[in-house]
């Protein structure tokens with residue numbers, strides 16, 4: 001069988017996209033999904049996303065996300081943004097989208113330059129102690145504020161935290177963050193669970209970083225700019241004490257190529 005796929009990237013976080021409205025891919029086929037994401041034996045990607053018919057009334061589509069290891073996982077912010085661009089390319093939406101992912105409903109908009117603004121879940125549960133924070137923005141994120149982010153071995157240091165006894169059950173994503181000279185701008189490098197390596201960007205990760213930076217008074221901005229190895233993202237929110245609402249993740253989402261693969 002030959003499978004039609006589309007490859008997208010959002011600030012270098014890359015995804016295989018499959019239109020699964022006819023159930024051509026089984027969600028239990030971990031081996032196949034892992035192989036499609038493999039950079040030597042497959043297409044190559046940090047994750048794979050199935051676009052499916054919506055379950056919820058008023059939705060345009062449903063998002064089902066898998067990490068590169070082939071396992072279904074929690075929310076992917078950059079993947080959600082890329083899925084909106086994919087839905088536009090398929091003619092399912094024009095400039096606005098409503099869809100449901102594993103963490104609940106999302107709204108999004110896309111402009112003529114493929115800049116996608118995606119509403120993320122509200123956050124109120126934030127652990128913060130010194131240079132460390134932990135919060136869930138649809139996916140779990142451990143955050144380390146540091147002053148030498150570009151000198152770190154993110155794969156080695158991220159893995160040590162991800163597999164530590166604190167997180168051993170489910171694991172976590174790990175973000176290393178440095179504040180720039182600008183009051184509202186941070187540099188972020190992320191180790192992703194399920195990829196088990198540094199990726200060029202992580203949407204739920206930068207969302208967590210923006211909220212943690214504001215919560216710990218590292219910035220007063222309610223629109224935070226994040227510089228990641230793959231480009232620039234921004235996160236805006238309304239803060240009321242520990243409650244972060246109306247949280248939006250914004251940045252580019254681009255088609256890289258499309259093709260067919262034997263499987």
Ligand SMILES: N[C@@H](CCC[C@H](N)C(=O)O)C(=O)O
Pocket residue numbers: 013067073074075076077078079139140172173192193194195201202203204205
């Ligand atoms: N790249 C993602 C996060 C994907 C999920 C993560 N790997 C996990 O399993 O928690 C993003 O853009 O948010």
